[in-house]
Amino acid sequence: MEQTYDVIVLGAGSTAENVADVVVRGGLSAVLVESELVGGECSYWACMPSKALLRGTEVLAEARAVDGARQAVTGEQDVAATLERRSSFTSHWDDSGQIEWVHGAGIELIRGTGRLAGERTVVVTGDDGTQTRLTARHAVAVCTGSTAAMPPVDGLADVQPWSPREATSAKEAPGRLLVLGGGYVGCEMATAWQALGSRVTVLQHGERVLEGAEPAASDAVLGGLRAAGVDVRLDTEVTAARREGDEVVLSTSGGEFRGDEVLVAVGRAARTGDIGLETVGLEPGEYLDVDDTLRVDGVPWLYGVGDANGRRLLTHMGKYQARQAGAAIVARAQGEEPDTSDWSPFVATADEHATPSVVFTMPQVASVGRTAAEAEKAGLAHRVIDIPLKVAGSSLFADGYEGRAIAVVDTDREVLVGLTFVGPAVAELLQAATIAVVGEVPIRRLWHAVPAYPTINEIWLRLLEAYRG
Numbered sequence: 001m002e003q004t005y006d007v008i009v010l011g012a013g014s015t016a017e018n019v020a021d022v023v024v025r026g027g028l029s030a031v032l033v034e035s036e037l038v039g040g041e042c043s044y045w046a047c048m049p050s051k052a053l054l055r056g057t058e059v060l061a062e063a064r065a066v067d068g069a070r071q072a073v074t075g076e077q078d079v080a081a082t083l084e085r086r087s088s089f090t091s092h093w094d095d096s097g098q099i100e101w102v103h104g105a106g107i108e109l110i111r112g113t114g115r116l117a118g119e120r121t122v123v124v125t126g127d128d129g130t131q132t133r134l135t136a137r138h139a140v141a142v143c144t145g146s147t148a149a150m151p152p153v154d155g156l157a158d159v160q161p162w163s164p165r166e167a168t169s170a171k172e173a174p175g176r177l178l179v180l181g182g183g184y185v186g187c188e189m190a191t192a193w194q195a196l197g198s199r200v201t202v203l204q205h206g207e208r209v210l211e212g213a214e215p216a217a218s219d220a221v222l223g224g225l226r227a228a229g230v231d232v233r234l235d236t237e238v239t240a241a242r243r244e245g246d247e248v249v250l251s252t253s254g255g256e257f258r259g260d261e262v263l264v265a266v267g268r269a270a271r272t273g274d275i276g277l278e279t280v281g282l283e284p285g286e287y288l289d290v291d292d293t294l295r296v297d298g299v300p301w302l303y304g305v306g307d308a309n310g311r312r313l314l315t316h317m318g319k320y321q322a323r324q325a326g327a328a329i330v331a332r333a334q335g336e337e338p339d340t341s342d343w344s345p346f347v348a349t350a351d352e353h354a355t356p357s358v359v360f361t362m363p364q365v366a367s368v369g370r371t372a373a374e375a376e377k378a379g380l381a382h383r384v385i386d387i388p389l390k391v392a393g394s395s396l397f398a399d400g401y402e403g404r405a406i407a408v409v410d411t412d413r414e415v416l417v418g419l420t421f422v423g424p425a426v427a428e429l430l431q432a433a434t435i436a437v438v439g440e441v442p443i444r445r446l447w448h449a450v451p452a453y454p455t456i457n458e459i460w461l462r463l464l465e466a467y468r469g
């Protein structure tokens, strides 16, 4: 079979769906090619199930932190109900709802594994072996995402370790869970499974957890994990793994550790190893090198969007890139050359300057833009304001609320270039920070953005006061 579309989108994860939606809205035809579930990692094995696993624990901690409410919390978290709620957020790993959306949006869908086969061509092999040859009039967007990286540890691949997929979809809490890696996944999943009954040990080879975060954020999350009973070992190198009966045994620089399961969460690898990149002169297995319109360098009809380009491995950033790339594809299809200056509708400028993210640990870490270390490395003239998150709103929110706010100010332009909030419920402070960074709102104007009293947002005023001195 042969079919022609304006745009072929390889993958049907959250990024791919958005590329297809934008180009169809722009008057082009588009087809999604998906080998697993429509919706991708975020819906079934990442953001949604992991946050659903964590939410009950967070709510209980919030209630227990308010005298008067605490007395009403007399029972324990219901693990079975928590797991069931988690499963409902993945639609029980059924993608029919997403397929309905795809069709409603006027997008075509082909199930099967897609591979590039030369210029603007993709061959899709269905489960039954049938092949469909697709040709794109204008563009092919590779949105194949990423997969869990496996470190070169002797025997590790043979002990059937959990990937983040098993950690987010498990049907019961393992008695003892070993976690390799103290990054986003390691910290969030350690928080979740410790609360759901596992005894969790985190083995992190770096000197702190969440290595890219502000050091104060890493310290607070480390403290939170340990306070919850998680055994966190820093500077620990795992050298070998084996199974002894039902037990997993890890040999490390800090001795031997035994568990019922081991989760490997040491980062991601590009899912581009078997998608035919060699047929268009590119190296398989690498993240795609793209410009700010997400177009692959040297291949004018090929785009790499979302996790597949390795720029920012976050759902919302993949969807943002999809909107920008989609607009660029539509413009080029109409014979226009898109404006590629910073912050134009066709470029993903925020990837570099204003990426927001939240680590849903206890405490949470919400950050956007540059950390102090990144500002230093970029050679920016800057000042760091680092203060406790202590305002009327936070003390009302929880007895003994503890948190921090760290702002990085570009002192030449007097604008914020980075903010980090650490503490319970800080996730919802983040969008204001993102707007301040993206909008390059002058500090003197921020004084007019008056936070409502008594909310946690009053920390904005404390930051301005600390900057003024």
Ligand SMILES: Cc1cc2nc3c(=O)[nH]c(=O)nc-3n(C[C@H](O)[C@H](O)[C@H](O)COP(=O)(O)OP(=O)(O)OC[C@H]3O[C@@H](n4cnc5c(N)ncnc54)[C@H](O)[C@@H]3O)c2cc1C
Pocket: 010, 011, 012, 013, 014, 015, 016, 033, 034, 035, 036, 037, 038, 039, 040, 041, 042, 045, 046, 047, 048, 050, 051, 112, 113, 114, 115, 143, 144, 145, 146, 164, 168, 185, 271, 274, 275, 305, 306, 307, 308, 312, 313, 314, 315, 316, 317, 318
């Ligand atoms: C445990 C965990 C928790 C996370 N939590 C968050 C969070 O809270 N917030 C956040 O912003 N990010 C989070 N992330 C990151 C987020 O999941 C990813 O950034 C996001 O899913 C990337 O979306 P994508 O569409 O680019 O790729 P994916 O979601 O990976 O989609 C790629 C799709 O392509 C398909 N595919 C691959 N190869 C082929 C092929 N050859 N043919 C056909 N189809 C193919 C795959 O089956 C898949 O459906 C988390 C990640 C993990 C692992």
Ligand SMILES: NC(=O)c1ccc[n+]([C@@H]2O[C@H](COP(=O)([O-])OP(=O)(O)OC[C@H]3O[C@@H](n4cnc5c(N)ncnc54)[C@H](O)[C@@H]3O)[C@@H](O)[C@H]2O)c1
Pocket: 151, 180, 181, 182, 183, 184, 185, 186, 188, 203, 204, 205, 206, 209, 210, 211, 236, 237, 238, 265, 266, 267, 268, 312, 313, 314, 357, 358, 359, 360
């Ligand atoms: N809340 C969120 O937004 C969220 C949640 C989960 C994942 N994510 C995204 O997914 C990405 C992948 O998450 P991740 O946690 O797998 O990667 P990560 O890059 O966040 O962390 C990996 C950690 O593993 C450590 N490590 C590497 N090799 C090791 C080894 N051999 N032994 C022990 N430790 C080792 C690293 O030092 C690092 O701290 C994140 O970077 C993030 O972009 C986002």
